[in-house]
């Protein structure tokens with residue numbers, strides 16, 4: 306029986322905040338499998354901030370939206386990928402995908418499919434969050450670039466999100482004082498009371514510079530930046546000598562047209578005077594070491610030192626709403642769509 310797949314395509318390039326007419330749900334009939342191919346059926350799909358940015362450079366109008374999912378093999382012409390196997394696949398916003406397992410890696414050198422990390426008792430969607438790309442981002446982006454030491458002060462923005470909530474907890478495990486900024490009082494309550502952050506500040510109701518002076522009177526040693534823009538400059542002004550800034554994301558700027566970014570004066574003086582180190586990264590830099598991060602984070606979860614949360618949307622037809630919701634801050638922890 307031919308399989309009818311549903312997929313979301315980019316109908317129009319985004320201009321500002323994504324809107325319904327930019328994304329369209331279409332159906333396609335999939336062909337018969339050839340040798341070396343598998344048919345994946347989506348179980349859980351990820352919506353991530355990078356989709357807003359890279360749609361422009363990586364997709365043409367009419368292309369399927371990029372993205373990862375946990376899929377189950379439901380038909381196979383590859384002996385190494387039996388029916389029932391769970392895989393994490395970069396196959397885009399699709400209910401069903403035919404994958405040639407010998408196909409080369411994606412644009413970033415990431416394999417198209419890899420086996421899901423076994424996580425007994427946990428939903429498969431953890432492969433899209435704490436034991437997936439956001440988990441690796443938090444782990445390596447913090448530990449490799451900020452190199453936090455016990456007793457130091459670590460600040461993280463978008464602190465109740467997929468990456469930020471893990472960054473703060475890892476910094477606590479390393480013995481740091483952690484200050485998290487998030488966009489609602491409920492999110493702040495979660496990261497302070499359940500995740501153990503030392504300070505949780507609602508950046509929508511408090512002035513960032515003033516609240517940071519109060520929470521970190523002796524200055525900031527590490528800043529894990531998920532937000533960019535003015536937020537970054539504000540924290541930079543309160544960094545201590547030899548402070549480290551891990552530039553992970555710039556979500557406050559993703560709805561702007563990056564070709565028309567206003568040029569400001571780069572705050573080089575702050576870097577020079579305080580001898581700061583500031584480095585951007587893409588988490589696939591450490592792709593070969595991701596299993597190391599997942600092993601350690603799974604052990605921390607078992608010991609009760611690391612917690613995660615997911616905000617789930619039910620139904621593939623609601624991918625678009627889940628994506629908008631994540632961009633505007635509706636999610637706590639990782640935003641996923643369960644099929």
Ligand SMILES: NC(=O)C1=CN([C@@H]2O[C@H](COP(=O)(O)OP(=O)(O)OC[C@H]3O[C@@H](n4cnc5c(N)ncnc54)[C@H](OP(=O)(O)O)[C@@H]3O)[C@@H](O)[C@H]2O)C=CC1
Pocket residue numbers: 353354355438439442463464465466467468469486487488489492531532552553554555556557558586587588589631632633634635636637638639640
């Ligand atoms: N460099 C890399 O390899 C990677 C980078 N990233 C980056 O990390 C960041 C977090 O990603 P992820 O954890 O997946 O997403 P989140 O789960 O944190 O979701 C995005 C969050 O960003 C916050 N936000 C939205 N708009 C703004 C704004 N204007 N100012 C401040 N906060 C805002 C919202 O929370 P709130 O309610 O707090 O505003 C929202 O919930 C993103 O910038 C992303 O691009 C992610 C993965 C890999």
Ligand SMILES: CCCCCC(=O)/C=C/[C@H]1[C@H](O)CC(=O)[C@@H]1CCCCCCC(=O)O
Pocket residue numbers: 354355358359362363412413438442553554555587588589
């Ligand atoms: C200015 C945008 C910063 C985006 C930061 C971010 O969220 C990065 C996420 C990457 C994650 O670590 C692994 C990925 O697959 C995400 C990036 C995908 C990049 C596609 C590049 C396409 C292109 O070459 O244009």
